[in-house]
Amino acid sequence: MKPTLKQIAERTGYSISTISRSLADSPSISKKTREDVQRAASDLGYRPAVKKKPQRKKKKKLHFALLSDFRIGEFYASLFCGYRDASYKEDVRISLLSVKDQREECVRFIQQVHRENNYDGFILFFPALERDHYEEILNVLPKGYPIVSNALIDNPNVATVTFDSYSGGHLAASHLHEKGFTRLGIIDGPVNRPESRFRSNGFLDYIHQQPGLELSWRISGDYDFESGVKAFREFDQHFEKRVFPADAIFATNDSMAIGFLESARSSGVHIPGDIAILGYDNLPSVLHRSPELSSIDTDFIELGISSIKALKNKIRKQGYKHGTLSLVPVQLIERASTGFIRKSDLHKHREMVRGES
Known part of the structure; x- marks a missing residue:
């Protein structure tokens, strides 16, 4: 039978509290x-119980929701x-929550999600929303609730983490200029999307600042x-001339x-011999084109890290x-869609094509 403090007390004549403090x-x-106490404890074969270290509670992981109108596609x-x-x-932890209609449903959906779930913050990617929509969102959430937008907003009223679209457009024009092209064209994105306007503005501003460059063609698209x-x-249609x-x-x-490039190739147009082209986002599909497509690279991991740190x-x-x-x-x-061609070679190639025509 295991010796007790009471037995040590009986042997030494000290109280149990004195025995406990002595040990x-x-x-x-x-x-x-x-x-005296330690000698008696040793004689009786007493071994003090080893105290277990209190276990630290595991820190709860922050849980954020990423809300968007997620669609099928590479982006x-x-x-x-x-x-x-x-x-x-x-x-x-990141949970993906999909909203079918950005403009009509997002405010009500965000309010409902906040009431029913215990998220620590929201990340929003709603490119079609405007400042007034975000004001409504702020009004249905508790004051100071952590929220970040990944879509660029005109005069933002919520913390916004997004790609430097203006620099992307500027880089595109600079690259084409360095490759020796002087007559540049652009396919704009939707005019109601701020990031689309910034991409175009960066491209156009570079052209306007460089003597000898010309914006010779422009058309609007829908991404x-x-x-x-x-x-x-x-x-x-202009090639008829x-x-x-x-x-x-x-x-x-x-x-x-990619739509432009594939159509050009199907029509027998050489890229970059007849036309050079580059895109924006550097999605995996640009590597599966012939030729491979030059593109402005947007680092989605860095976007995520910056957004999470903001929250x-x-x-x-x-x-x-x-x-x-x-x-x-x-x-x-x-990549090849804008590379591997010198300005002198470009002119020689075009003269040859025109002569054959």
């Missing part, structure tokens, strides 16, 4: 008393994969493949660039304010 080497007990798949990888790096097909049809309206095209997203800062009350705009840098990835 714990309490400085309030004299040296002689501690030695949204890339956005999701970027957030998946960002959530691992930032040690948070889909068919817009690129329609753009080429309009572009190709043996002169294309531009030497190089910037399509403000990859889907339109964390709000929760910690550090450096987060509604209306703050943070831009994620972009870079140009050159």
